[in-house]
């Protein structure tokens with residue numbers, strides 16, 4: 001089985017399909033063949049300044065993320081998880097350090113370039129679903145497909161999260177877990193290379209949380225979409241290819257679980 005990657009979006013030829021090549025468990029950088037690399041961060045730091053007050057949210061972050069990886073980000077409140085996710089997603093910029101996405105520099109990119117990057121390459125899922133209440137499931141998803149360059153059909157995105165029968169319902173007619181799955185359908189409908197999820201199950205109960213995790217795992221498995229998920233729930237780490245633990249704004253540890261669990265196998 002080859003260990004290199006053709007580099008295509010949603011490549012199914014090698015690492016992405018087989019997981020045969022596993023990055024080693026390290027404190028920071030993991031070695032990855034160049035073509036398989038989606039993100040490469042070196043010396044990433046973020047300091048927020050407000051008047052005299054400085055908050056060092058991130059420092060000395062060195063990280064490679066391979067295409068098709070499922071990464072779980074853990075760490076105590078204030079450890080820098082959202083800051084890192086926002087920088088990877090082009091919602092924020094680092095104060096220093098370099099960040100490449102598929103070989104292109106994101107640090108120092110202007111607002112227009114970051115907007116194009118987010119629109120074309122990144123799907124976001126947040127704790128609260130941010131759906132438009134007056135639009136149906138299909139219409140909420142169509143908001144994205146109408147402006148994306150190479151979207152999937154709306155009904156395909158809705159089917160991927162198991163909501164075909166609810167596609168003409170409004171958000172108020174859906175449970176929290178179903179609304180979150182609409183948010184995932186909306187995020188994946190533009191066929192992003194990466195899905196960035198900030199506490200996607202934070203507002204959900206056990207069973208609905210698992211359905212949402214199943215939807216994210218399915219997109220990662222079947223579309224080859226890289227997924228990076230922030231959670232406070234350490235049990236979710238069992239789903240990951242790699243688990244990154246942040247503390248005090250830097251990477252404390254990276255683990256590669258011996259076996260990747262299906263969401264149904266997780267318990268908390």
Ligand SMILES: Nc1ncnc2c1ncn2[C@@H]1O[C@H](COP(=O)(O)OP(=O)(O)OP(=O)(O)O)[C@@H](O)[C@H]1O
Nearest residue numbers: 048055056057075076077078079080081082083084
């Ligand atoms: N816009 C901002 N201005 C000033 N400080 C900020 C800003 N955003 C984040 N911070 C600070 O940066 C640090 C890291 O915040 P961040 O939100 O990344 O942590 P987190 O690990 O995601 O926390 P939580 O789990 O509570 O969401 C915190 O001390 C936070 O107060």
